[in-house]
Amino acid sequence: MKIQMKAKHFSPSEIQLQYAEKKLAKFDKLLNREVEIYVNCNKEQDEEKVEITLHSGGFRLRSEEFAPDFYVAFDAATDTLERQLDKYKTRWSNKKRSGASIRTGVWQQPNEEPEPEEDDNPQIIRVKRFAMKPTYPEDAIIEMEMLGHSFYMFLNAETEEINVVYRRNDGRYGLIEPELG
Numbered sequence: 001m002k003i004q005m006k007a008k009h010f011s012p013s014e015i016q017l018q019y020a021e022k023k024l025a026k027f028d029k030l031l032n033r034e035v036e037i038y039v040n041c042n043k044e045q046d047e048e049k050v051e052i053t054l055h056s057g058g059f060r061l062r063s064e065e066f067a068p069d070f071y072v073a074f075d076a077a078t079d080t081l082e083r084q085l086d087k088y089k090t091r092w093s094n095k096k097r098s099g100a101s102i103r104t105g106v107w108q109q110p111n112e113e114p115e116p117e118e119d120d121n122p123q124i125i126r127v128k129r130f131a132m133k134p135t136y137p138e139d140a141i142i143e144m145e146m147l148g149h150s151f152y153m154f155l156n157a158e159t160e161e162i163n164v165v166y167r168r169n170d171g172r173y174g175l176i177e178p179e180l181g
Contacts, residue, residue, distance in 0.1 A: 008043070019074070
C-alpha cells in the first residue's frame with residue numbers, strides 16, 4: 001500500500017499520519033492487490049476538509065468530507081470509501097455481460113433538453129491527466145457512480161475508441177461516441 005498525504009494551511013502531526021495509515025490499512029486487506037491512496041487535507045476557518053482518492057487495479061474511488069475536526073472528517077471519508085467499495089464489489093460480482101449493453105440497448109428520445117448558458121469568457125481552470133485502460137460502458141457507469149461524477153470518459157473495450165458516459169437529468173444514462181468529421 002502506498003499512501004501520499006498532503007495538507008494545506010497546516011502540517012499534519014505524526015499522530016495524524018499514523019492514524020491515517022492505520023485507518024487506510026483495511027483497504028489493502030479488503031482489496032488483496034496494490035493500492036495507492038492520496039489524501040488531501042485542508043483547514044479553512046472552523047472546518048477541515050479531507051479528500052481521499054483510492055486507486056487499485058484500474059479503478060478509482062473518491063471521498064470528500066468536511067468536519068470541525070480532522071479525525072471526524074477522516075473517519076467520515078474512510079466510511080464513505082468503504083461503502084463505495086462494498087457497492088462496487090457487489091455490482092461487480094452481480095454483473096452479467098449477457099444482456100443488452102448500453103451501446104446496443106433501446107434509447108428513448110428526451111422530451112426537451114435545456115440549452116446551456118453561454119459564457120463570454122470561458123476559462124480552463126484545471127487540467128487532469130489520467131491513464132485509460134479498455135473498459136466496457138457498463139463498467140464506466142459503475143466507476144462514474146463510485147467517483148460521484150455526472151460523466152466519465154473512457155476507452156471503450158468494444159470499439160477501442162474514446163467514449164463518454166453521462167447521467168441524464170431523468171436519472172438514466174447516455175453514451176457519447178464521437179465521429180471524426
